[in-house]
Amino acid sequence: DIQMTQSPSSLSASIGDRVTITCRASQSIGNYLNWYQQKPGRAPKPLIYAASTLQSGVPSRFSGSGSGTDFTLTITSLQPEDFATYYCQQSYIIPRTFGQGTKLDIK
């Protein structure tokens, strides 16, 4: 199985900040990397697929990059609704493993 490792596990930031979350795969996955946002008590919401393509309706302050084994999710100018937990997931092969999550909270 491909292991997905996110860092940091938690992050505190302020409104308006720029934050970056990283995700590393245990083997090359090309650009088969997705990002999801989850708020407490809610289902995950798709944010980015194919490493850098925004899902429909996702604000442009979200961006993704990377290929191979190293990927990043960047949020510019944090808004109150962005405080949540973020997960990466590889869609290269079955099983479709997730990272352990990065909890982003307000400083």
Added chain:
Amino acid sequence: QVQLAQSGAEVKKPGASVKVSCKASGYTVTSSDIHWVRQAPGQGLEWMGWMNPNGGHTGYAQKFQGRVTMTRNTSINTAYMELSSLRSEDSAVYYCARDYYDSRGHNSFDIWGQGTMVTVSS
């Protein structure tokens, strides 16, 4: 509106089985694979397996092999996930999700059910 609607919360005793339904609306369930993901309280997302509702083909995470069964009823546009021999560690929210492929062959879980809480307790 494309959505997946899951069945309600369940409370089960250890050793019992639970069957969670996932009804598709706004699209035909046979047009995309359905995956199941679970999340224990305070924990991350855990992929359980997938099903192709068109042909009924399935694939399960090794951890759940022998205990999980994914099926579908195409006449009512619904997928199911059954987990047997329940133990306390299976207490979690279970999600179904649609696996959507774009024109380049990239895929992601673009539609998620609302989740079904399964509690295993004696």
